[in-house]
Amino acid sequence: MKQPGVGIALTGSGSAVPAVSLNNDQLSQVVETSDEWIASRTGIRSRRLASSTESLAGLAAQAGERAIAMAGLSAIDIDLIVLATSTPDDLFGTACLVQAELGATRAVAFDITAACSGFVFGLVTAAQFIRAGAYQNVLLIGADILSRWVDWSDRRTCVLFGDGAGAVVIQANECDRLLGFELRSDGTQNKYLNLAYQPQEKELTDQVAIGEGTFHPITMNGQEVYRFAVRRVPEVIEKALFRAEITTRDIDWLLLHQANQRILDAVADRLKIPPEKVISNLANYGNTSAASIPLALDEALRQGKIKPGDTLVTSGFGAGLTWGAAVFQWGR
Template sequence: MKQPGVGIALTGSGSAVPAGLLNNDQLSQIVETSDEWIASRTGIRSRRLASSTESLASLAAQAGERAIAMAGLSAMDIDLIVLATSTPDDLFGTACLVQAELGASRAVAFDITAACSGFVFGLVTAAQFVRTGAYQTVLLIGADILSRWVDWGDRRTCVLFGDGAGAVVIQANECDRLLGFELRSDGTQNKYLNLAYQPQAKDLADQVAIGQGTFAPITMNGQEVYRFAVRRVPEVIEKALFRAEMTAQDVDWLLLHQANQRILDAVANRLNLPPEKVISNLAIYGNTSAASIPLALDEAVREGKIKPGDTLVTSGFGAGLTWGAAVFQWGR
C-alpha cells in the first residue's frame, strides 16, 4: 500500500547501442528484400547489431551509467536494479552482472521478462517498491540483443529487430509523477510471437529420459500481432488515462514501443493525436524490444524535445501476449 506523500519521479535517462549497423540495402544482400519493401511496411531503414564480443550486461551498464549521471547520482546511491530483458547473457539472470559492472554494490538486482512490454511492466514494478518505502532510488533498464535469436533467412522477422539498451532512474518524490497505469496479459495468444525452447529427447538411463535442447529462432505471425496491437494498445492507453483522470488531449507526447511505424500511426490516429506528438526513432534502430521505449525517451530528452513537467503516455506490447500503458510526467 502506498505511503502518504510517497510518490515517484523519473529523474534521469540513458541509452546505449552497439557500433555495428546494418541498413536495408545490406540486408537485401542476405535475404530477398529491398529498402523500399521494408521501409514501406515497417518504417525501418537500419538497425544496430551486437558483435560476438559485446554483451547484454555491458550495453545495459552503459545505459544505466548515463541515466545515473543525468540524475546527478552515483552508482552507490542505487538501492535496486530492475533489468527488463528477454535475451540475458545468463539464463539465471543478468541484472547482477550489471550491478557488478556499475559498481552499485548497495543495490539488489533482478531480471524481469515481459518481452516488448518489459519496460512498462518494469516501471510499474519499480514504482511499487518506491511507493511502499522499501527503496528510495531504482535503476530500471530495458535491454535486448535480439540478433542472437533471429533467423537471418526469414525475411518476415529478420528485417524487424535490432539491439540496444535504455535506462531511467526512478526516485522517491513528494509529488507522484506516475499518474496512472494498466497492465494486461493473454496467454491464449502466446503462439503468435515466440522465442521458444525446443527440447530434444535424451535417454540418461533405463526408463529415464529428459529433454535437452536449445531455443529456436524468433517466430511471429505478423498479421495477428498487428491486429492485436492496433486494437488493444489504444484501449489500454485509454484505461491508463482514465485512471490518471486525463484524456489523450492532456498528453504532450505519445511514446510507444517501437515495433512498426504503421502501428504508431494507427494508435495515434485512434487517439486523435497529431503526428508531431508521436516520438519515433525506429527508422534507425528497428524493434529493440524492452529497450525501445527508454531508448526513444532518452534521445528525446537529450534533444530537448521532452522537457521537465511534460506529460507522456507510453505503451509496450508484444510476446506473451502482454501489453500495458503508463501515464507519467518527466522529471520532479
C-alpha cells in the same frame, strides 16, 4: 500499499547501442528483400547489431551509467536495479552482472521478462517498491540483443529487429509523477510471437529420459500481432488515462514501443493524437524489444524535445501476449 507522501519521479535517462549498423540495402545482401520493401511496410531503414564480443550486460551498464549521471547520482546511491530483458547473457539472470559492472554495491538486482512490454511492466514494478517505502533510488533498464535469436534467412522477421539498451532512474518524490497505469496479459495468444525452447529427448537410463536442447529463433504471425496491437493498445492507453484522470488532450507526447511505424500511426490515429506528438526513432534502430521505449525517451530528452513537466503516455506490447500503458510526467 502506498506510504503517505511517497510518490515517484523519473529523473534521469540513458541509452546505449552497438557501434555496428546494418541498413536495408546491406540486409538485402543477406536475404531477399529491399529498402523499399522494408521501409514501406515497417518504417525501418537501419538497425544496430551487437558483435560476438558485445554483451547485454555491457550495453545495459552503459545505459544505466548515463541515466545515473543525468539524475545527479552515483552508482552507490542506487538501491535497486530492475533489468527488463528477454535475451539475457545468463538465464539465471543478468541484472547482477550489471550491478557489478556499475559498482552499485548497495543495490538489489533482478531480471524481469515481459518481452516488448518489459519496460512498462518494469516501471510499474519499480514504482511499487518506492511507494511502499522499500527503496529510494531505482535503476530500471530495458535491454535486448535480439540478433542472437533471429533467423537471418526469414525476411518476415529478420528485417524487424535490432539491439540496444535504455535506462531511467526512478526516485522517491513527494509529488507522484506516475499518474496512472494499466497492465494486461493473454496467454491464449502466446503462439503468435515466440522465442521457444524446443527440446529433444535424451535417455539417461532405460527408464529415465529428459528433454535437452536450446531456444530456437523468433517466430511471429505478423498479421495477428498487428491486429492485436492496433486493437488493444488504444484500449489500454485509454484505461491508463482514465486512471490518471486526464484525456488525450492533456498529453504532450505519445511514446509507444517502437515495433512498426504502421502501428504507431494507427494507434495515434485512433486516439486522435497528432503526428507531431508521436515519438519515433525506429527508422534508425528497428524493434529493440524492451529497450525501445527508454531508448526513444532518452534520445528525445537529449534532443530537447521532452521538457521537465511534460506529460507522456507510453505503451509496450508484444510476446506473451502482454501489453500495458503508463502515464507519467518527466522530472520532479
